[in-house]
Amino acid sequence: MNPWEIRQEVPPIEGYLHLRKVAGLSEKEWAAAEIGLANSLFAVCAYTEGDKLIGMARIVGDGGLNFEVVDVAVDPNYQRRGIASALMTEVINYLDTHAPKSAYVSLIGDLPGQRLYQKFGFRDTAPSIGMAKRY
Numbered sequence: 192m193n194p195w196e197i198r199q200e201v202p203p204i205e206g207y208l209h210l211r212k213v214a215g216l217s218e219k220e221w222a223a224a225e226i227g228l229a230n231s232l233f234a235v236c237a238y239t240e241g242d243k244l245i246g247m248a249r250i251v252g253d254g255g256l257n258f259e260v261v262d263v264a265v266d267p268n269y270q271r272r273g274i275a276s277a278l279m280t281e282v283i284n285y286l287d288t289h290a291p292k293s294a295y296v297s298l299i300g301d302l303p304g305q306r307l308y309q310k311f312g313f314r315d316t317a318p319s320i321g322m323a324k325r326y
Contacts, residue, residue: 194240197277201234206244214264235281237274245269248278258290260298279311
């Protein structure tokens with residue numbers, strides 16, 4: 192049995208902000224996280240037996256045409272234990288159940304995560320390229 196537990200729930204704001212920081216993702220403001228997390232289509236978290244948030248993943252989008260996998264993060268102290276794969280399995284199970292056949296599912300992943308995402312069927316979008324604008 193794993194010393195961690197997967198729960199289908201939106202992460203608490205404080206834990207979300209902390210996990211993004213320790214996992215090396217860009218930091219977010221509390222007010223933005225409060226709005227964004229409440230508007231998740233789906234979220235899944237990993238917790239230690241002591242209820243410490245150690246991993247998370249979310250899906251955002253319009254629920255029909257477009258879905259985006261975001262915030263896939265695992266605390267570096269708990270990486271390489273299958274947590275990211277367990278989180279992505281939950282993400283894919285949600286998409287398999289809720290995404291229409293013509294839906295477009297995207298994600299922007301850092302290089303270390305590409306092998307993980309490929310394992311779940313994600314492919315490079317070349318010749319298209321990802322673009323972003325930050326505020």
